[in-house]
Amino acid sequence: MSATASIDSPLARVRTWWIILRICIEERLIYRGDFMLGTLMRFLPIVTQIFLWTAVFSAVQGRGASGGGTTTIAGYEKDELIAYFLLTMVARAFSSMPGLASGIARSIRDGSIKKYLTQPVDMIGFLFLSRVAHKLVYYTVATLPFALVFYLCRDFFPPIPGWQTWLAFLASLVMGFVFGFFLEASIGMIGFWFLEVSSLLFVYMLFSFFLSGHMFPIDMLDGVTIVGDTSWGDVVRALPLHYLAYFPAAVYLEKIQGDELVRGLWIELGWILALAALSYWAFRRGLRRYSAYGG
Template identity: 35%
Template sequence: MRSAAKYCTVFTTGLQNTFVYRWNFLLRSVFEFVPLIGTVFIWRALFEARGETIAGYTFGQMIYYFLLILLVEHLVTPSDDEWQIASDIRNGQINNFLSKPVDYLAYRVTIFLSSRLLYTTITIVPVAAVFFWFRGFITLPESWTTWPIFLVSLVMAGALQFLIAYALAMLAFWILEISTIVFILYSFEYFLSGRLFPLNIMPDWLHNILMLLPFPYELYFPVAILTEKVKGTELWIGLGIQAAWVLIAFLGARWMWRAGLRRYESVGG
């Protein structure tokens, strides 16, 4: 009970700290719609040039795909968590956790959940407005079982993104500035997570290779489930691979934390 109360306090504190930046979140959410507008015009031109369908997508299905990418990104993508964790390590703030009965990973997960909850609450209105504007393109799943499977995949997508960010921040134990590595990794994520285009429009051999990497399971795979682009055996294999990557990321994050602490030196009062 004391442990639960401890992390409930952390959750409440995280909400309060995040609420200070509520207008930043709202403005960021609004300006994230600008690329969506550009995406609509680009794909409209492509469909007018290529025909009614591209790789099995109609124009409406393609726009609905990007709407769902926007929604999933708002729900599960961490906001500057790696920078905050790296700052804790670089500035010696983790000393506060080493001397107390607080698991740092559990602490950061609690902060992540509180920030996601508040961020989603603040930005849900503009996101809902965008969905209403494009409501003619929305197609709900034919099977009701798609929804719980999507939610499971969505939770794992959030866990995977957070754990990758956490493990990346652990590099601050070894190097002073992690920004270059972060930007390199995020470049791969941007292209391979499905933000730019649905991954299944690529050749089958390349698509199959990409689906062995963790990046598609951060955004593309949950959206593919909700749009019922993956079914049957392919769906269950994908969920297994996604769960495996979450486990690998968790074990990697734990290992990097322990390895980092062995070389960590706290200097000063």
């Protein structure tokens, strides 16, 4: 069998991807201690957020003490808001891609991207699989701390929603992962045009932190109008960043339902396809400019 034939046959292709996936999983497991510690640490901000919002709600309650009924902020009760933050943690566990964009930019700068050019491996595909591996390992290691935290916080959650909501929630999580991947990959490709992208990445990080709904539910922005009927909430919802954190959490809490939900998922799919196309296009265009520095 010639080398080219073996690479082209579908079975061999599957085998190649399988081996890549396995290598990546093994590589990820080397630093499991580091990994576990990192996962636990990630829950610390939730603790401060619970206290912060409890304090905020107590003040809001104090102001309107005479009126009955439950206190809400932007349509969220206190428990619901805390559940929201916990759910964004899950969403971020799917959509965050630490070091992906900067890794691509670095490999362009230091020349290690050559390894993808000389080998019969598609770089974006390889990186995608390595992220899948990363996430698989992450969930395996992180399930325990996640389960523990969610169990401890179970009282914050509303009754478990129906299967349709679950299905939409799962879809939004998986799509959040793919969306996050192609978004960061596209940003990383900018490294072909600019050698130093770290400040650009910082700006992206900043925006994604605030506009993804990681810090507060985007519904809170609905009350802040820019001009006329348009509020900041409308603007942020038009941006795709809320798929990284807000969207899955809002789906689970049934803040987004029915037609709005279906439309949201379709738009997300559209963004995924657009960003995937963009990243491949940028990669091809970038290679034409690329001049392979470094050893």
